[in-house]
Amino acid sequence: MTTVQKIKEIEDEMAKTQKNKATSYHLGQLKAKLAKLRRELISPSGGGGGGGPGIGFDVARTGVASVGFVGFPSVGKSTLMSKLTGTHSEVSEIDFTTLTTVPGTLKVHGAPIQILDLPGIIEGANDGRGRGRQVIAVARTCNLIFIVLDVLKPLGDKKIIESELEGFGIRLNKKPPAILVRKKDKGGVAITNTVPLTNIDQEEIKAVLSEYKLSNVDVTIRQPNMTADDLVDVIEGNRVYIPALYVLNKVVYLLVEIICHSRWLCMQIDAISIEELDLLYKIPHSVPVSSREWLNIDELTEKMWEALELVRVYTKPRGQSPDYSAPVVLRRGRCSVEDFCNAIHKEIAKQMKYAVVWGASAKHSRGQKVGLDHILEDEDGKILIFSTRTISSGLSVVHIAKN
Numbered sequence: 001m002t003t004v005q006k007i008k009e010i011e012d013e014m015a016k017t018q019k020n021k022a023t024s025y026h027l028g029q030l031k032a033k034l035a036k037l038r039r040e041l042i043s044p045s046g047g048g049g050g051g052g053p054g055i056g057f058d059v060a061r062t063g064v065a066s067v068g069f070v071g072f073p074s075v076g077k078s079t080l081m082s083k084l085t086g087t088h089s090e091v092s093e094i095d096f097t098t099l100t101t102v103p104g105t106l107k108v109h110g111a112p113i114q115i116l117d118l119p120g121i122i123e124g125a126n127d128g129r130g131r132g133r134q135v136i137a138v139a140r141t142c143n144l145i146f147i148v149l150d151v152l153k154p155l156g157d158k159k160i161i162e163s164e165l166e167g168f169g170i171r172l173n174k175k176p177p178a179i180l181v182r183k184k185d186k187g188g189v190a191i192t193n194t195v196p197l198t199n200i201d202q203e204e205i206k207a208v209l210s211e212y213k214l215s216n217v218d219v220t221i222r223q224p225n226m227t228a229d230d231l232v233d234v235i236e237g238n239r240v241y242i243p244a245l246y247v248l249n250k251v252v253y254l255l256v257e258i259i260c261h262s263r264w265l266c267m268q269i270d271a272i273s274i275e276e277l278d279l280l281y282k283i284p285h286s287v288p289v290s291s292r293e294w295l296n297i298d299e300l301t302e303k304m305w306e307a308l309e310l311v312r313v314y315t316k317p318r319g320q321s322p323d324y325s326a327p328v329v330l331r332r333g334r335c336s337v338e339d340f341c342n343a344i345h346k347e348i349a350k351q352m353k354y355a356v357v358w359g360a361s362a363k364h365s366r367g368q369k370v371g372l373d374h375i376l377e378d379e380d381g382k383i384l385i386f387s388t389r390t391i392s393s394g395l396s397v398v399h400i401a402k403n
Contacts, residue, residue, distance in 0.1 A: 003040050010034045021201070028200075028207030028228050035232040036211075038167055059103045059138075063114040064329040065308050068139045070165070071148035072157055073120030076249040078102070080148065080291035081117040084301075101138055108305050109312060111329040116142065123160050136168040144307050145172065145244040151288060154248050158283070169236075172244040173285055177230040178222035186216055193221040200228050208232060243307040246286040247300065311335045311376065313343075330376070338372035 014030050017023050069077040081087065085104030102117040118135045139145055145165075149157050162172060189209055191202055208231050209217060223230055233239045287303050289296045309332035314324050328343050341349035355370050361377040362368040 003037055007034060007037050010037070021203070024201055024204040025207040028204035029211045031228045031232055032208045032211030032235075035236055038169070039236060039238065059101050059116065061114060062103070063105055063112040064310065065111075065143040065331075066114040066116060066141070067144045067146055067304060067308075068116045068142035069118055069146045069148055070135070070139050070161060071120060072122070072150075072161070075120070075148045075150045075157075076291045077117055077120070077148045080247070080249065080289070081115055083291055083294060083297070085115050087115075106301070108301055110325065110327045111310055111312060113304070113308070121161070121164060123164070133168070136165060136170070139165065140168065140170055140240050140242075142242065144304060145170075145242055146247050146304075147172075147244055148247045148249055151248045151250050154246070154283065154286075158246060169239050171233070171239055171241045174241050176239075176241055177226065177234055179226065179231060179234045180218075180220040180222075181214070181231075181234055182218045182220075183214065184216050184218060188215065189217055189219070191219045191221070195222060195224045195226075197221070197226065199225055200231070204228055205231060208235070244285060245300070245303055245307060246283055248283075248286055248288040249291055309333075313340050313376065335376045336372065337370060337374045337376065340376065341372070 010030055010033055014027065014034070017027060017030075019027060069081060071077050081102065081104055084106050087102065087104030100119065104115045104117070106113050106115050116138060118138055121135050147158065147161055149161075165172060189206055191205055205219065205228075208228055209215075209219070212235055214235070219231075285307075287296065287300045289300050291297075311330045311332060312327035313330060314327050328340060330339055330343060337352075337355045338349050341352060349372055352372065355372075355374060356367045357370050357374065357376070361375060362370075
């Protein structure tokens with residue numbers, strides 16, 4: 001029996017098993033077994049090479065962050081890619097026009113961001129169908145995922161694509177669960193929770209631990225509404241947590257047909273329920289656009305900037321005005337003074353005496369003297385300045401700001 005068949009068998013058994021106190025232990029074991037089988041799909045144990053995305057999919061990374069386009073064939077990914085970056089990506093009415101990863105670069109607020117147009121995936125991609133495994137392997141390495149959906153059928157496609165990415169260990173718009181699992185030499189299983197266990201009980205927790213052969217372990221739970229899947233994710237340790245935006249494409253086509261082809265429009269309305277039309281604009285993290293007509297692209301790029309959580313830092317050479325054309329871009333969470341120095345040259349951090357900061361991160365309006373561990377802020381209308389002693393690069397002052 002193949003791994004895919006084993007997964008299907010367990011999923012069928014879970015679907016038939018009613019959840020209650022008598023079955024919670026069994027369900028916990030099934031979820032752990034399912035996760036272990038999916039791990040085999042992500043990282044096959046068979047021989048062969050390095051386990052990368054493969055020829056035509058692995059591309060050299062450029063820019064300060066990468067954004068991957070994921071979606072079914074013929075939803076407008078290549079058109080959107082070409083319009084955003086100016087990079088040619090083959091466009092056709094035929095499915096699977098794009099067969100390899102096509103990279104391009106988009107500048108947002110002066111920061112170069114790499115855009116990756118990935119081949120269309122199909123249902124069963126995480127099991128290897130249609131080279132889906134290679135596509136999703138590239139998506140795992142991105143800082144942000146654009147899930148491109150046809151506006152006429154967004155909800156069904158959204159659910160399928162989310163399921164495919166989840167099956168490959170990608171968690172969309174989530175944070176790592178606040179769960180700590182610590183092994184020990186003896187003492188059995190000790191479970192401590194600081195929040196109520198509403199979706200799981202201790203028997204199910206012990207079942208998951210038993211499947212992973214964790215008989216001596218301390219489990220600390222601080223995650224509200226924790227589930228068995230959260231616990232499995234922590235134990236597996238190979239999950240990636242990536243923000244995602246749902247790009248609802250081809251909006252204008254529907255509006256054009258309203259005006260010009262009422263008979264065709266009636267057929268399309270029959271295919272979309274009133275509930276779906278109402279929910280279309282309530283999908284979280286969604287942006288309706290038309291790549292061909294360039295509708296709402298500005299909102300898309302702004303949402304992308306917000307999701308990437310980037311901080312721009314502008315350098316000011318001695319005796320000159322700040323250079324606002326080429327910012328040093330840091331990621332939120334790694335935007336200390338030391339991070340900034342290392343982004344320019346590692347010697348700067350070694351030679352720096354102190355930094356003086358004005359703005360949101362300073363305690364005083366007249367400026368604050370800080371060290372390497374000071375966290376730099378990115379605030380509207382604020383300018384932060386810090387100084388170092390003279391070094392070989394001639395850098396003496398930098399400004400940090402956001403338009």
